[in-house]
Amino acid sequence: MLCSSARKPRWPMAFTACAALCVVTACSTPPRPANAVIIPGPASADERVIEDPVGQRFVLYDTVKKIAVSWTNVSNEFVYNFTTPSDLYTMGNSLTNHFSIVQLQNGRAVTVYTLPDAAHDAIFPLAADGQNAFFLLVHYRDDGSEEWRHIVRWDPTTRTLHPFVHVEGAIEQGALAGPTLYFTVLRPDRAVWLYRLPAANLNAEPQLVSTHWTDDPLLAYEGRLVKVADHQFVFDSIHLPVRAVNVLTPQGVLVQFDDDPKSLTTRADVFQLSDGRHLGSATSVEGVEWMPNGVQLDCDGRVEIVSWSYAGGEEENPS
Amino acid sequence: MRRTMLNAISAAVVSLAFVSPTVAADESNSIVTTQDYLPHTNTSQTLTLPSGEGSLTANVWRSTFASQTGNALTWNWQVSAVYSGSRTVEWIRTQWYSQADLRNGASITMGISGDSATASYSSSWQTVRTQVKYWTNDNGAKESDYRGNVVIGPQSDYKQGSIVTVNTATVKLAGDPKTYAISAGV
Incomplete structure (x- = not known):
């Protein structure tokens, strides 16, 4: 069962203990853990950290010379973005994890949250609308295999993550359409199921919308999902091709x-x-x-x- | 991009044998096609993906000897990214650059529009790198490849043996939110 109330997420319990750690780390400058992701820092007022959405990296860009001067170029360190404009990103190492939530502020990258279990957890942007941000949290075993996925809501005030209690399974994509959070789940038979739930209610039971969805990009506009057919976005009579990053x-x-x-x-x-x-x-x-x-x-x-x-x-x- | 640039590249890289056809330049600036064996330097690096998802290999190949045409030196190069495994590939990318020690305004290009780089007008050696270029397949193919010529000139302002070609292979598998990469260089 992919979305079930019968199987309680394990992460929330761990989270309570880890929240204290989060508060501590937010108030002090902890030593950078081994294998932590290094983000380039501007060396002058002319340089700004920007995001390369195709290369999935942060770039240090000289706004006067109009050239890229450096990148986050450690192997297997990647930046992940929302499908809506946001200054929040996640970043981590595909082999060692050490994921964090990073905010781009005035041309600088600021780490606003570091996952407590750096070696076993990874976090990816799922859906955002400018006010709310939801992430996909993935927990891995010691051998690198996945143990579970959850959707978590970001609280920017307390810099904490709050899970949806009844959401699990191979969650893949998400989109916010007004007050509704849509998300897709990849089934063992490779089918893609679409669910929805009220974004404000962490205790809500997901409602199954479709058992025949696709793995095309999940985008929302004017309170509804944008249809995708034949690798094209379809909005009324408008057809626009799906690209690598949308x-x-x-x-x-x-x-x-x-x-x-x-x-x-x-x-x-x-x-x-x-x-x-x-x-x-x-x-x-x-x-x-x-x-x-x-x-x-x-x-x-x-x-x-x-x-x-x-x-x-x-x-x-x-x- | 939804097509495979070179279907046969990997086989060529792995076999390390005959590249057919191979384009080379002769002293009189005319282009000739040859079936001859082309001595080359190559390497592969493989990343084993977690959880039994397969492996990702970066291959890079460059001819050992440069052909000289007038004042220019030309090498052949090939790069590829190959995923081995049973998972569906969302996209796979090969990304490359070359660098060499140059001086006195010498330049290097890998033959792609806008990738050339030039040393400053100084007699001291500088490491000059071409712009990074890439090719992505997002049509479900498990391989992405590209090839071309790298040209340096003038020959007198190239430090012999300093050329390096680097390829980074990157893959995104369906169902795995992570992206993986491995690099190889010759």
Whole structure:
């Protein structure tokens, strides 16, 4: 049973004890554990830490020279992002774990939460809407095999994680549609099941929505999930191809990242989902910075800014 | 990207034998095709994935000797990322660069648009690295590969034996939230 009240998550009990550790670590500067992830720090006011969503790394970008000067380039250290604009990321090592939640603030990466069981736990962004953030917490055995997955809600005030009591199974993706949290679960027969539950209720029982869902990206806009068919996002009469990385803003602006087959660099494209308008693009993208109503694409040799109005649609594009 | 650039690359890298056809440049700047054995340097690094998910291998191959055309030196190179295992591959990527010790404004390119790098106009040796480029397959293929020529010029401002080519293989498997990588260099 993938979503069951019969099997209680083990993590919440461990969490109580670990919460004290969290408070302690938040108030002091603990020694960096062995194998901890190293994030590049700006050496001057010209340098900012940005995220490379395709390379899954943080990049130190010189805003004057407009070049990337360094990266988080330790093997198997990767950065994971939400499918909505957020300054929260998770980062960890695929072999040794040591995951943490990292916030990009004014061009700097700040670790806001380190998992108490660094060797056995990993955490990945699941769903966020600007006010709320939910993560996928995965616990591994000593041999590296998975023991369980849970969805946890991030409390930014206390910097703590709170699990949904009745959610477990091979949870894969999530999306917030208004007050509802949707998530997919991969079944042993490779089928994908879609569930939903009220995002505010940690004790809620998940409701099964579909036993024939897909592993396509799970995005939500205007309180409903965006349909995906034949590897294309379908919104009313608009069809837009699914790319490697797809981020949907609350204004319905789809920001996509993928390989550019000509330059063999990262290409970004920005679309208005409601009418399919192409708002902007760039190649040689080294990383991205989210703005209140826009996105800054830090490229090799230039910076492209694509802005949109609060209601959606292009506002200005200096580039 | 949803196609395999080179289906035969891995076989070529593993066999270490004949590369067919091989493109080389002769002294008169004309391009010729040869079936001859091409001496090369190669290496592979394999990462065993946790929990019996299989393994990921980074292969990199570069011809041992450069052909000289005028003032330029040219090597052939090939890179690949190969996943071995039963899991479904969401995407697999091969990512490469080369570097060499250069001086006096000499340059290096791996033949991809915008990847060239140039030493400053100084008589002292500098390690100069091409831009990192990559190729991703997200069509379920278990392999991603690429090949080309690396060109350095002028030959007199290249420190013999200093060229290095590095390939990083990265894979994302369906059902596993983690991404895995391994690098190899020659």
